[in-house]
Amino acid sequence: LLRVLQEMEFERVGGTRTIKVDVRVLSASNRNIKDDVAEGIFREDLFYRLNVIQIEVPPLRERTDDIPLLVKHFIEKYKSEKEKGKIELSPEVWKTVYAYPWPGNVRELENVIESAVVLSTGEMITGEDLPDYLLEKREEEIDLDKIVPMNLTLPEAFERLEEKLIKRALKYSDQVQSRAAEMLGISRHVMHYKMKKYGMLK
Structure with missing residues (x-):
């Protein structure tokens, strides 16, 4: 080669x-x-x-403006393949699609839309047409008082929040450290160090 x-x-x-x-x-x-x-x-x-010419494409979670264009493209693609009529997302599904961090990026979004088009029985894709894991991983509002009690010092509070964010990234990336590190914007070396620090390594 x-x-x-x-x-x-x-x-x-x-x-x-x-x-x-x-x-x-x-x-x-x-x-x-x-x-x-x-x-x-x-x-x-x-x-x-x-590496003659390098083009860096940010992860999908950092370019949410692209999501509606991609969704519409994939709907058109798969409704034609499956010989279906008009299909669109319900408001509930749009909220879920925007809230989900898409660790698998565009390929994961395409797979979800293809599956939803196949499963949909009408003109509207609803939550019932989405994979269960997508609904389970909806973003939730953070209750700061529960995560960071007021009796912690600032460094302790930062560590507590950092640990929570690392665990969440690992959950959303199906425990794939490299993908979790990418979601957090850190190197795999730093990710490994942080996981060791918080006792997350098996």
């Missing part, structure tokens, strides 16, 4: 003739590859051969 990327040539398995190619490789990842390189998980030489 490195040779193909660098020299733009290769031989077929068992072949002797060198084949020239002229391609531009497009690659994508939901991981922080720079962190993976630093930790020795991803080859540095491969990273720099691939």
Whole structure:
């Protein structure tokens, strides 16, 4: 692979003739590859051969303005595939879609909409058409007094809140540390340190 990327040539398995190619490789990842390189998980030489032009797309939870456009696109796509008529989201479902943090990003949203289109029996997608986990993970208003009692010092209060946020991110990411770290905007190394600090490592 490195040779193909660098020299733009290769031989077929068992072949002797060198084949020239002229391609531009497009690659994508939901991981922080720079962190993976630093930790020795991803080859540095491969990273720099691939990383000619880098485009960073923020996670879906940080660009909620895109959600209605994506939802409408996926509804049109799957209602045509399933040969269904007019379909739209109920106000209740719109609230759920906006409140959910989408740890699986656009792919997860697409899967949810496809499933809802298949399950819907009328023109309106309701809460009954959504996966159970989506309804269970609705954002709730934070009762600060319950989370951070007034008898704590400021550093203690920050630690208490930090621990709660880490646990919530792990829950929303199905216990996948790399995805939870991405949700919180921290590196996997920092995530591992915080989990160890709060006794979350098994």
